[in-house]
Amino acid sequence: MIEVKNLYKIYNQHKKNEFIALNNINFLINKEEIVLLKGVSGSGKSTLLSIISSLQKPTSGDIIVDKEHVAKLPDLHASNFRNKKIGYVFQDFNLINSLNVYQNIMISLIPQNLNNKQLDEKILNVLDIANIKHKKDELVSNLSGGEKQRVAIARALVCDADILLFDEPTANLDKQNSLKFLKILQIFKKLSKTVIIATHDSIFEQSNLITKIIYMENGQIL
Numbered sequence: 001m002i003e004v005k006n007l008y009k010i011y012n013q014h015k016k017n018e019f020i021a022l023n024n025i026n027f028l029i030n031k032e033e034i035v036l037l038k039g040v041s042g043s044g045k046s047t048l049l050s051i052i053s054s055l056q057k058p059t060s061g062d063i064i065v066d067k068e069h070v071a072k073l074p075d076l077h078a079s080n081f082r083n084k085k086i087g088y089v090f091q092d093f094n095l096i097n098s099l100n101v102y103q104n105i106m107i108s109l110i111p112q113n114l115n116n117k118q119l120d121e122k123i124l125n126v127l128d129i130a131n132i133k134h135k136k137d138e139l140v141s142n143l144s145g146g147e148k149q150r151v152a153i154a155r156a157l158v159c160d161a162d163i164l165l166f167d168e169p170t171a172n173l174d175k176q177n178s179l180k181f182l183k184i185l186q187i188f189k190k191l192s193k194t195v196i197i198a199t200h201d202s203i204f205e206q207s208n209l210i211t212k213i214i215y216m217e218n219g220q221i222l
């Protein structure tokens, strides 16, 4: 469960360029929900995702993920929390272009100290789920946008995080690949993941797997 309470994020606080990006956000997301976070560019969606994943700290307020007070975690604990609990798929995918698909996934597993057989098992399994196993030896720089996204999804799945966060997952995809992404939601449901998708793409409203839509405007929930 993800509980967000009285959350504020103020950039450049007490300076001339102070900006309130999140203004008293409150909501609750239950386990295994698939939630849309909707709002125009600049409404605060990415800021909210990065705070839920503990990449950034809020100015005030609380985020409780499975009883853990995420906003109060010291940095080292925050990165452990992120590795264990959160799979984050960035809008530009954040992959390493000079490495191949397999190596990009392997990097996430370094902290686990696995042997080659265990690595192979885990990596091939998620590449299979994300339907990109056939490209495992290809350099990421040679992949299409949709293929890069499937690698990013495989990487988000490999540490077996319960919560998957997507920032504008269809922004860099054509219609066909966007529809493929909608199909992947069925896999997340089968895997019992909790999913939050920040988007302004109306394509998601076609999906009957969405359990809740949170609308944001100017840092507030409508």
Ligand SMILES: Nc1ncnc2c1ncn2[C@@H]1O[C@H](COP(=O)(O)OP(=O)(O)OP(=O)(O)O)[C@@H](O)[C@H]1O
Residues within 6 Å of the ligand: 011, 012, 019, 021, 039, 040, 041, 042, 043, 044, 045, 046, 047, 048
């Ligand atoms: N580090 C920062 N310093 C100052 N202002 C920032 C910072 N990061 C974000 N902002 C501002 O906070 C607001 C919300 O940004 P955010 O990226 O969360 O919006 P968004 O809804 O995700 O937009 P998009 O859909 O374009 O990604 C924007 O006006 C942005 O300019």
